[in-house]
Amino acid sequence: MKKIEELKTIIVEKPLKLDCGKTISNFPLAYETYGKLNEKKNNAILAFHALTGDQFVTGKNPITNKSGWWSHLVGPGKAVDTNKFFVICANVIGGCIGSYGPNSIDPNTKKKYGTNFPIITINDMVNAQYNLLEYFKIDQLFSVMGGSMGGMQVLQFVANFPNKSKTAIPIACTASHSAQNIALNELGRQAIMADNNWNKGDYLEGENSPDKGLSVARMAAHITYLSKKGLQEKFGRKLQERDDLKFSFDADFQIESYLRHQGSAFVDRFDANSYLYITRAMDYFDLVKQYDGNLSNAFKDSKVKFFIISFTSDWLYPTSENKEIVIALNAAGANVGFIEIASDKGHDSFLLEVPEFLKSINNFLEANYINL
């Protein structure tokens, strides 16, 4: 298992003014790459991870020893073929896998920032990651892609840097976090804050961290990533290693046991304060408001070729919200394709082996790769 200090990291020296008003500089940005950057430097794809993702897109994650979150999609000979493309992914700022976040040490106090870390936004995350283009001396990316919060970063990236990517693939996302989205995130944050170990953000990770709170937050969030039908088919009312109800509050049902497992496995790889900061960044995301109530203005004169993908059973970022992005792009006269993939697997579909989804990404990338 690798230590966080051993991860690939750039130190961003250039000052970055955050949306909250603070300016940061000399901060770490941890990243990983897959495949090779070609001589023309025009085959790079910047992938953005979702809320609980990290820079380890595919292959074995050296921290968890598990497969990367997009292992189905990215790799040699896969839909995003790393024999052709150079895939870059960075841990977002605010995260806990090597990038500047609440776990970083505050040089003034020599202690962890905790909740003294500045509130960051999707815009800040994207602006921080833009430094990777300069680091790799890439003038224009072949694509920016990501699902969920990764998709929000795709939208923000194109809005901020209209000519810095040839194509863009926002997946299962939204241009503006809805009241329901904010409500669900608040539920998670309150679960963490209700854990006495949270201690206003001042805890030692792995020793007295608010594992119970973070675990409940993860359990609640996990339900929102699945569909009712998917849950029913996978678990139904099946009992967990028992023949009958126990008339107790044990995990009688498989779904209970499954959620508990999801929660406890999560706390081993994620930091509670990071969870607070990143969910806050998502809640603050409102590209519509950023562009004075007209989303089309975010994509005005954009030459980027968009491909937007949603999933039928995704109720967290439903097709209707993805279509609003399509509509705004069309209103701006932008170049956009859109497909809604049929899947029972809910919002999680973008992380799972959904053949039509993998095919759609591969079709789009290959068709445009020919034109390189």
Add this chain to the structure above:
Amino acid sequence: MKKEFQIISELVKNNSRVLDVGCGDGILMKYLKDNKNVDSRGLEISKEKVQMCIAEGLSVIEGNAEDDLKQFPDLSFEYAILGQTLQAFYKPEKVIDDLLRVSKKAIITIPNFGYWKIRIHLLLKGTMPVNKHLPNEWYNTPNLHMCTIKDFVNFCNKKNINLVRSIALHEETVSEINNKNLNVKNLFSELGIFLVEKK
């Protein structure tokens, strides 16, 4: 390539912006892109066909004309193409209105219900016609509003729509439709192809 598509592509000017409504597998869009350097967008209801278009590098949106045309701004295209789907809409009149809102000109093709074989079929057999252009039975056809070439011409006149070009297609034979030969063309053509614009 289908003769119908050849005629349509001849009606489209080079380097123009085109919306193909019900673009299917994108054959026409691809042809227009390769031969006319057209900047095209497609709208298609079938997920499978959208996938095929994406694989061809075409920008196609999954959706249908009755719900999704409204997202396009006024006059955002020079041509809107509607190939043999007008009869399948709940409100074809509204669709034509929308086509001529989003686009300066529209190219609309219709299977001609006035074709003599169809008339004979109905007259002699007394059952709903089934042929190459109308392959389904009455109980499973997607077609809700069949019309004839003459019906369409009358509709355009009534709605103040200018018929820039009216073309009849019978097998591989192409001919112009005018006021004088309308009744004949209506009898002997399988397909009508119209380039229309608002007056």
